[in-house]
Amino acid sequence: MQLRTITVPEAFIHRTDPLRVEPDGSEPSGTDLHHGPGTEAEVVEAAGSAEAPAAPRRGGRDRYLDLLRALALIRVVIYHNFGWTWLPLLFPSMGVMFALAGSLMARSLKRPAWSVIRSRTRRLLPPMWMFGAVVLTAMIYDGWGPHSEGHPHWWWGKLAFWVLPLSTPPFAQTVHGFGGHLPHSWAEQVVVPLWYLRAYLWYVLLSPLMLKAIRRLPWVTLLVPLAGSAFLNSGLVDQSGRIMETATDFTTFGACWLLGMAHQEGLLRRIPQYVVPSIAPLVLVAGFWLLQRAPVDDPRVGPDLEAVPLAQAVWSFGCVMLLLHLSPSWERWPKPLERFNGVITLLNSRAVTVYLWHCVALVMTEPIIDQLWNSQFAYAHLRWLLTSQWFPLLVAVPLIVLALLLFGWVEDAAAKRRPRLFPYPRRAKGRRRAIL
Template identity: 50%
Template sequence: MTTHEYTAGATPPLGAPRVRTEPAAVPAQAPAAAATKPGRDRYLDLLRSIALVRVVVYHLFGWAWLSILFPSMGVMFALAGSLMARSLSRPAWSVIRGRVRRLLPPLWAFSAVVLALMFAGGWNPAHDPDTGGGVWGVADVLNYIVPVGAPPYPAHAGSESGLLESSWAEQGAGPLWYLRAYLWFVVASPLLLWAFRRVPWATLLAPLALTAVIGTGLVTIPGETGNAVTDFAVYGGCWVLGFAHHEGMLVKVPRYLAISGSALVMAFALWWASGHLGSEGWDLNDIPLADALWSFGFVVILLQYSPSWKELPGRLARWDKLVTLSNNRAVTIYLWHNMVIMATVPILDRMYGLPFMDSDRAAAALDATYTLWTFVLVWPLIGLAILAFGWIEDIAAKRGPRLWPNGAKPKGGAPRGSHRAGTEAPSGDGHRV
């Protein structure tokens, strides 16, 4: 398994989305530092939706440059950090308990499907040498229930000629890195916010300093422990930037200074990346220090220009329902998008058996447009996943279940999925996006 955008690794191209990426994203009531009235900040909702789409596209095509164009994971962690800071006006334990409660039921539904497929394929964690086997191999399965560590999976499952190709388990479990990181950030947030309010600059820059130590090979922490610490360091700066946004610290910094400073940090990130390119080239998910610095500078610029919209303006208004839907179902989209991408392959392969596909010319045309058809098909399949599993997010939030909460108003009634009904769960760019 690679380390990032899923950990820091790029997702493989079509048919083999790499594990641990870009996105997900977490539907949540978006925090608004500058707002004077409670409610959602549609600018932040829009950012979360863009991050989710970018995660899906990244895992679909594997384009390394997407990690530069829009660092989804950094954006989502910053949005979640801002929301967490706002929520911590309440007792810390109740906030942590609420976040965990909203996160786990959607995870359990996902885990039930994935584990059932793994066990049906003959996988036995007690006898799997890749997981250590024995009692510890079985105990690791508990990470599918509470993601405090890395969930195990068979290195090879299915078959290249079957409905599920051999790396499906790795790809399916990939998004769970984000839930693990989110959970640890939530647990650490009361202490981080306490430190931020006393020594803001030290708390803000400490994760970048930690990344410079463990993300450059100066200090090496082996195994999944090293991956978890690296995740925490790389995205910790963005999480604390969310605190700074909510606390109003960013608006106190002159814009010219924030933008010019961010540009220098991002330039250094690209310079560092140029000398440490991995197998995926310019995929910053494989280069921890570059990823941390680029995401940090990018998020500073986005939050400096945060307009705190109550409604999406102008032409953006046409996307209002989709933005609302994606925010209300961010956990579902993030958890299931890799499985959905893999599902497009056997569906499209069936097209070769259609009567009008018996000529070489028709088959060649499908070969040439296969990736395009995958892109077209993945979105209605994500819609089906939302219908099948999205309502679990409502149950987890102690709300009545809704099939399609896009904010549309039923005839003669209140909105079915109002803008205020966001789920306070993790946002997800899969390790990565």
């Protein structure tokens, strides 16, 4: 049986793809794609942290931001399963998550900068170390090693990026596939989320300087990453190599991170209310125009925003401007959304785990579906289901839940919270738990 490979766009594979950390117990909690909500946490973005990036108007959690994080995470999973190129246009998840993380970082930097950086790094790295321990072991067992790339000494040195991801951690381009049960490129597919952790780490390290710049020259600072992205993608610069890879991602989403900081600092509220709704559509038109001008690898699929960094930078900037301008700051869910409280809270609590392990879950659907093809009953009566693009996603969801049970507690330990097996919100006494 020929194996199905998960639909991971080429841009994500080359960049090693589009979660984050939580605040100390001294601050109210929220989430960013790296850690879950809780009274003591932040979320590391990829994809978060457990403290709300922008403080609600009257204190407490901002459910609007929780909703944005959950939508961003769901969109990423769906995109990696289907590869629909219109999804990033509908909701640019990575730009949104970087903006929320930037807002959270600006809020946290009211404390000493070094303590904030140390706290965020502590919450970011342990979930990645757990992921690396499993994935590295699997890659080595499947045939990857020092001699696979022909540079054994460099191989050992590059493994340090699995400890501190200042650059993309190394991974196997091709392996044996565990006797044909998985595609030879399975390792390349499962490490897709790591680029986000690398970019997030650099933003955290540079945030004290970025915050000073946004306070002194806000509009100039906001435009610097966009100008940098235009220069790097002008064709005048060789973009190969680890340094350029990091610089490209930094300039692509730097303006979104800075927008989040500006939002938290109240800079966006100082301009007239009509300015953002007037400018943002023009920015979106510019981003869409850049996307249409980019070369298309597959005419059947069309242009993919994730594969055009400059277009993604401009489009994400425009969308984030609108979302932060709206920002209703819900302390309580609007009634139509109350029933989704459990799932949204769970996704915010385990954002890093979901983000890191969802590609593993999608890859693992292949041997499971292949076994179903070997069943006479399934082959005779369920071929319509086995050939559906939705079926791998349906299989992946319980695998993601399994990853939450096995590895989600690391996020709690990293945030110095009491580890929880499955942090679904408890039902209040006298009330029924909201269900989907």
